[in-house]
Structure formats: structure tokens, C-alpha cells
Amino acid sequence: MNRRQLFTLSALSTLVSSVNASVKHVQKTITRSPFQPVKTLGVPTAAWQFKAGAKEFHLIAEPVVRQFANNFYVNAWGYNGSTPGPTIEVIEGDRVRILVTNKLPEKTSVHWHGLILPNGMDGVGGLTQTHIPVGETYVYEFIAKDSGTFMYHSHSDEMFQMAMGAMGMFIVHPKHPHFRPVDHDFAFMLMSWDIDAGTYTPKPHTMTDFNTWSMNSLVFPAIPHMVVKQGDRVRIRLANLSMTNHPIHLHGHRFKVSATDGGWIPEALQYADVTTDVPVGAIRVIEFIADNLGDWAFHCHKSHHTMGPMGHSLRNMLGVKHDDIAAKVQKLMPEQHVMAMGENGMGDMGEMVMSLPENTLPMMTGQGPFGSIEMGGMFTVLKVRQELPAQGEDVGWYTHPKGTVAAPYRP
């Protein structure tokens, strides 16, 4: 077991609390593999066994309770106890067999997005196969012809089942281990949800007014950090199954978009960028050398997508003095939650002790080395260090060289 595998395990450990306890599937340990395993942070890798000439996976479509962050649980739909479902990893040319058991309350099917396969294995309920009835297991079998980054998701009552989280990543590693090798290979599934304050179940008919934006069905500050060594080559695979583009922005580095769900982009056609706009139903893979030491923000640049689920229907209180009014109203309505907010902006939210409805994530949480980071949703951190820490040790925040931090001006 090498260092990389340890980091995968470390990332997986953050998942434990979010796995529906009722799920009994044993995630088999993946043995030494010829490829760099993908780290879908906070999401397990799918187990398989070699059987009748194929790598056989088993996906169980089922309701899951997913912990998006501390004290914030969501009634979702997923696979094998997780949303997104476990990441499937195979090698170019592999014969793949996938058993899909339907434990959802309605029929389902699974589409293998981006994979080139026989029409009857395409998973479009009604068009290419019978919808899988409740309680039944269907089998898909095909050869993973091309390496690349793909997805799987429901294609039966699609809007509803995808809005509930029925999706996962599907990675096909190149046959040749020297094809575009990297030191770290991360994956994130981008999703949006509309979960009313105090409730647990997403509203699957919402089209544009979502209030929760997740990476791997986790929200800041619960999204694990990416920890790498200075000089490492890093790949991040971004998949979007939400309802709007997500312009993902990396601080401190320039990356190149190296692939989509349509395959690898020739190197001669790549160019440097710092924000990649990931369309819906699409994948953008970015690659870069992590040459800049520090703690670098990595987030969606739609600023509402780096906020928590609360507060988007607030009145505009900017410039309105109302602290005392709030206190008076609170006395009259002791059962209600009354706050004075926004008089001078919202930046103090992160430090406010608020009485919140049940199962509601505060708008801004997450302490950094210099105070509240004042973020939520699709935000995490790339940590670039001179040396990686010992096994299981927290890398902590970056120690800045003297004189390199913005500070009070003393002329």
C-alpha cells in the first residue's frame, strides 16, 4: 500500500458518517492496480469481482440519507448507500458487467453517459430497454472501448431521479499506464438541490431557484481538501449533472482543459486557463503542475453557489438600522427565529450564533487560519506543500514565509 492509496483511504474515512447505516454492501478492497486511482473525495470506489470474463459491478439504486455537512442531512436517492454512487473504475478494453438492482420506490434504468456501447445497453428506459421494475435486477454488459471520464445516471423518470441524486462517475483508465500520467487524480460531481429550511427532502421540480450547491453531495466546509506536493501533476475531473453551468475557478495556478466526456483533447489544442465553465451534462477535466505553495481556493465562481442554503429570500436590509427591532420582535414571538441581518452587509454571519431551523446549514461557516472564510456550497481548498505529511496526519494550514501575507499598512 503506497502513499497515494493512503490518501484515498483518508478521504474515504470522511465518508463514514454519511453512509446510510442500513446498507450492508461490503466494499471490497481494490488490489494493486496499474493506474493511479481516482479520488472522488467523500465518495467510495465501486467494488468489483472478475466473473465470467468480465469485471462485474453491482449497483443498488436506493434511497440514501446523505450528510452534506455537519448537522445537515438530505433524503436523497443514490447507489450503494451513497450519492453520488460509488465511482466505477475500469481499464480501456475491459469487458464490464454491471448488475443494477432497483430498490427505489419506482422503476428505474441506468444510462452510461459518454460510453460508446451497443444500443440495447444504453439505458434509456422505454427507448432501448424496459424500465427496471421495483425490486428487480437487470444486467448491463459492454466493453469499455475508450479511456476517459464518463458518468452514469438514471434515464427513467430522469428529471425526478437525477434531481434526487441518482448519478455517479465512471472512469475508464488508459490501457497504456504512461498515457498522460498524473500524481493525483481527483473527481467531483457538481449538483444543485432545493431543500427548504428545516426540511430534508429536495424539491425535484425546481428548475432554476436552487439553494444548495454541492461537490460530491457535500458542501463547504465538509468538502475534503485536495492535498498535494509542490511539483506534482494534478488532474481534477469535473462532472455537472445540475441545471446550470458551473464556472469552476482555481486560485494560484493556470490549468489546461485536457478532456471532456467525449474523450481526451489533443495536447496541441489545449491552452492555459483559470476558470472552466462546466456545462450541464458534460465533463471538463483540468490538469496542472501544483507549483505554487499555499492554500488555494477552488470553487464555483457564481457567488451564490458558494453560499449556504439559507437566506436567499431575505429582504434587503442594507443601511436599515434594525437591531433593536429584531430584539423586540423576538420577545413577541419567542417560538420564531428573529435575527437582525444585513444592515452593513452579511459578512458577520459567519461569526453570529444564530437560532436556526432544524437541519439547516448556517449561511457562512468554516474557519480558516485567519478567521471565518465566509463561504458555503461549492468551495474547497487545494493545499500545496513542500512535503506531504506522514500517514493520517492533518496537513494543517499553510505557514506563510515572513512578509508574504497582506497585512496592515505601516508606512
Added chain:
Amino acid sequence: MNRRQLFTLSALSTLVSSVNASVKHVQKTITRSPFQPVKTLGVPTAAWQFKAGAKEFHLIAEPVVRQFANNFYVNAWGYNGSTPGPTIEVIEGDRVRILVTNKLPEKTSVHWHGLILPNGMDGVGGLTQTHIPVGETYVYEFIAKDSGTFMYHSHSDEMFQMAMGAMGMFIVHPKHPHFRPVDHDFAFMLMSWDIDAGTYTPKPHTMTDFNTWSMNSLVFPAIPHMVVKQGDRVRIRLANLSMTNHPIHLHGHRFKVSATDGGWIPEALQYADVTTDVPVGAIRVIEFIADNLGDWAFHCHKSHHTMGPMGHSLRNMLGVKHDDIAAKVQKLMPEQHVMAMGENGMGDMGEMVMSLPENTLPMMTGQGPFGSIEMGGMFTVLKVRQELPAQGEDVGWYTHPKGTVAAPYRP
């Protein structure tokens, strides 16, 4: 008359019922042409006559009643009885004259999007020309300098007139018939509409909360299928004049984006993809070899855009038992439409017999070979066959080779 022209006619025949009967314009037959005609499925090709040194077209801007699907009619604005208007097809270097008669209830003008022409022919009402008054005919004349895929649309009270459907495709074929030839050349205009259940007229002030997403002002299952022979080279021209990006996804094949409304993309700069995000006010042309037999979904990947116009303001009933409540309420309100929906998801909608408001498309219709396809809006099918059927014969659904369809698992 060759096979290709027959397919065009076949596609046009689906249009007949949707053409406003009051329109008397004779669509003149297009004679033998040096290019592969574009099939704007469900939309006529514009007729022209050679006159005074130019190909002369006549567009009549007018209200139209467009049939979007079975039992779903829309009061729209368009040209020559159709929305989108008839597709204009000319050849690179042609002198083009277009008469525009304004039969709308307000002034109008027509902009030729993407074409490079003299400023006074650009069609921006107030800026480059006087708005065309009601009842008058204006004339535009210019040389189609560059081959490519363009659009025409109102540029007078633009938001309103475009929201009502005043738009069409404008194709300039390359002068050299061997420049990037294809076997099939399809075109789709992507649009969104906000039509309240039980009404016929789109709300032109809607900005984001649309409920009807169309391709060529048709919605699934009324959008004609694309039928091609295995090995054919296929081009699909996608134009977007709605209010949001449409990530169009093709199953079973990888395509390359070969052109935009700015012209042809050099072949050396193209790369494989499976989803192309068509921006608003832009065109993406995709090309591929149809080498994979079967019935392949082709759709927008924003899952709400593959739904019908009903149901987006529904309460979240997931997990709520309410069948009997609905029955009781129905007794109390025999004039109202009461349904129990969403208790276990929405997948059964496609098979439900519902009492619907007038002129309302059910949310999920369209039967496939394996049951309800459970889609709506921007969804159609690419059918790839070993042989094309005889004239006028329906190609039917794909016959899968034995053992190639996802099926119940029998270990």
C-alpha cells in the same frame, strides 16, 4: 428526385397540420440543387425565384398558430405561416434579395445574424433602418459572402418578438460542392416558451422560468426522428434563440463541433465530444459518422428541458401517501382536476390517464418499443440502420441483435 429529397418531403409532411390554414403562400418546388439540402425537420424551406440578378425570397412576418405536439397549439409569431420561419438556403457568393412584409400588429425588422453585409442591410430597427410599419414591405439586398450557418430574427421590439417566435435559419452552402460534404444535413432551432396551462399564448416577459422547450417549435414526441444509414456522415446545425444555454447530448456517438455562426472551425482545431453547450444567440454545428446501429437519444441535458409544460410548480409529494385524499378532494370538486402524483417519483405519469386542462401537453408522453420514454420538450431520436427503408415507409424501432439489450439478471 432522389432519396434525400424524399426524406425532406417526408419530414415536411409532418408539418402540414401545423401550418396556419389561412396562409396562402405557395412554397415553390426547389429544383435540382448543387448542394445537400438542409432538413429543418418540421419546417419548410423558403421558396425563391431568380429576378433582377438575385435570388429573391419573400418573408411575411405574421401571427401563426403552431402545433407543438398532439393537442398542443401555440399562438406565436413567425414567417410565412411557420415558426421558426422557412429555412433560407443560398450558395456562397449569391446575390440575395429578401422582401419582408409586415403583417404583425406592430412594426418589425429582420436581422441577418452572422452574415457580413452592408450596414444598412443589418436590420437593426432605429439604428440601421426605419422599423417596417404594419402592412408595409421592405426590401433587403446583399451578397452572401461566406458559407456557413446563420439565423434571421426580428431586431425590433426584439425581446417581445423573439419570445413570440419571430426567427428562422439562414444557410449559405459552400460554392465548392466538395467542401465538407455530408450525407445528411439537419437543422434545429432551440427555443423556450412560457405558456400557462390551459392557455395558448406565450408570456413574452418571462426571463428564466420557462415551461416549454422546443426544437423547431415542436416538442417530444412530435419532433421528427433523424433517420440515417450506418456509415453516413451526418451534420446537425443547432441554433439557440432562447434565454439559456442548451447542452445538446448525443448518445452512442462522438461528434466534432465543425462550425459556429462565425464560420467553419478549421479541422485541425476540432476534437471529439458528446455534449455541446449551445450558447444563446449562437450556433454549434456537429458532425459525425453514424457508425453505431440503433435508436439513439438526442436531447438537451438540462433535465427540465426534456419535460412537458406541466407540473413545474408542484408540491413535493415524495413519500406522502395521498391517493385516497385525492379521490376525496375530487368528489368535493368535480369541476377541478385532482391527481395524486409524485408519491414515489413521477415515472408513472407517462402511463396515467389524466384529466388535463385544455391545450395542455401531459408531462411525459411518447411510447417507445419498451414502454413510455418518459420525456418531453427537447428530445428526439437518431435512428441508424443498415439500410434505409423504401420511399414513405416508416423505419420503425430498432431490432436489437439477440443478447444485446439490458434485461433481467438470471445468474
Added chain:
Amino acid sequence: MNRRQLFTLSALSTLVSSVNASVKHVQKTITRSPFQPVKTLGVPTAAWQFKAGAKEFHLIAEPVVRQFANNFYVNAWGYNGSTPGPTIEVIEGDRVRILVTNKLPEKTSVHWHGLILPNGMDGVGGLTQTHIPVGETYVYEFIAKDSGTFMYHSHSDEMFQMAMGAMGMFIVHPKHPHFRPVDHDFAFMLMSWDIDAGTYTPKPHTMTDFNTWSMNSLVFPAIPHMVVKQGDRVRIRLANLSMTNHPIHLHGHRFKVSATDGGWIPEALQYADVTTDVPVGAIRVIEFIADNLGDWAFHCHKSHHTMGPMGHSLRNMLGVKHDDIAAKVQKLMPEQHVMAMGENGMGDMGEMVMSLPENTLPMMTGQGPFGSIEMGGMFTVLKVRQELPAQGEDVGWYTHPKGTVAAPYRP
């Protein structure tokens, strides 16, 4: 002082009325520079002085009253009396020192979007530095390593402060003056705002339903025109810090996208286009030869984004006769504003004399040479002329050669 600098001054003069009178910062004259200055139309260029080995700038984050158009003022947040803040221009390799004084009512910080710098200078409050307390001045210092088009914006209470306008452009000119030289270099910051009719303060919690779309915090017809000479090479730098993509469309010309916030795109990878979809948190730089004489529309192609802030919640009156009803209602409610609108479309709005709420821009204003242009929001004009006018002279509208303007058809 050459002609180009004069145009900059001319553009700046339009700004005078919008600068908060209380701001006393002296904008120092920029002396002869080795690069073509960027014209951020309607926005000042940041002054600097060379001090202790660096170009030292001083940004004062503070509330500003910005005049978006005639009779339309917005209570915003910005820098040095302007939103967007003054454009910072330096040269590749420059050591840059930026003092940031916080005169906002809450803490802040400034992120230098796209610039590669030491982690502690990245400006992410809480993560890479302490938030700048109210009343304090912090200092940032770094080397502008790479030439390109970047941005600066608040990264503290980010959603709120950006929604209020705390942003600006940051240009790093190439060290070598012959690297991709142009004759004109324009810059626009694209933003959206939600300002209720009759009010002055944007609602910072709005996510999708904005009603005001601005370029450099100005709206049509107040956005200065771009005036160039035929044959000039023109660059336009487009930055988007709103909440949705803006597909910017140029009439009469084909451009190439030459750079993003990630740097210059190699020339071999560029191709012709007429619409570029600028993602959120990203930059698209376009370049073209202005070879087509005339007055060319330049605008966002989402048609609601070329409308004024009024009228997006209107009922659909198309086809409803209601002129007399409006008159009757007006008599009953003399204090209210009653209008009959939309019976035949909205095109007459531009010519209507309406009684409007305070501080409300009519939906369609702006007269062109041929009548009302019927636009608003993100719309301006590129004027291409054979000769540029003398100093300070208005170039006026284009004089079309005889017979080149769309006109009534006289067969």
C-alpha cells in the same frame, strides 16, 4: 498627447456626472506609456506613483452612487468613487503595491483574479489573510508575472459585496510592445443587478431574477460608443462577474477570441466567431479588423439583457384590447401609474411618454438615426468610420451610401 489618449479622455468625460461628488482622490494624469492604454468606457484608470521599487496604487473600498443612465442612480459599493473600480494597468514584470483602505460598513478583502502570486497576497479573507477591518488600510505587494486580462474583486462576504459592485479590471500589458499590438483596446465589466422600481439599492440576495444588466455599470443608451477607423485592429476585453453567462454578439464583423483570464490563446488555436459566451468569473478577449463601415450593434444576445429594469413582471396583454380600460382605471387611481401596454407587442414603449416611478429607467429608450432603437441594458454601438473626427467632435451616425439601406419595396 495623441489621438488615442484624447478618445480616452472623451470617454472619461461621460463619467463625470456619475462620480460620487464626495470622493476627493485625485486621478493623476498618466504620462506617455509604452502601451496602448485600455479604454474601460465610463470608468477611470487607476493612478499610481513609483515608490520604494514598486508601482503603488491605492484602492478605497467604499459606497458609491453610480449613475447607470439618465435619471437612474444606484447605491452601490465600489472603489475610489466608481463601480467598477478604476482599471489597474501595469506592465509584465512590474512590481505592484496596492494599498486597500476599507471605507465600507463591514470588513473586506481584495482578490486579484487570474494573477499568479504568493498565497498570502491572494486576498481570500479568512483563508489567506485577515479580513481588512472597517477603517483600516492593508497592503498587497507582488510581481505581475504574466501579461493578460485579469480582475480584482472582494473575496470577503463575497456574494454580497460583489452583488453591490465591488470589482474592477486589472490589465497587465506585455513587456514587449510589439506583442499583439492593437489600435484600440476597450474593456467592459458585465454585471447584473436587481433594483426594484422606484428604489436605489440592489438586492444582493437575488440569484436568477435580475432586472438590470450593465456594461461598466452603465446601461443603454448611456454606454459610450466605440469609435474606430476603418482598418483599425480592435481588442475588446469582456469580464463577467454577474450570475449568468453573457453571449456577447458583434454585428458586421467576425472576431477571434484571443485570450481569457488564464492568458493569451495561441494564434494557431483561434477561429472566427460572431458571438462569444462569457462565463461567470471569466474573461473573453476578442480581436478583429474593423473593416466594415457603419454603426454596428454590440450587445448581449439574451434578449432580456438588452431591456431596461421595468416590466418583467407584466401580465401578458397580447391581443387584449385595453386602452380604454387603462384610461378608466387611471381616473379611479390618479396617484397610480396606469398604462395600456403590450396589446400589440411592446415596440411602442420607446415612444410612449409614461409616468414612471421615481428613479426608474423606461424599458426602451435611445433614439437612433432611424427612430427608437428599442433596447436597454447591455447594448452599445461600434462605429466604424473612414476618418476619425477632430478632437472632441461627435462622430454622429453613419451616412449610408445611397441604396444600401433596407427600405420600402417599390417593384
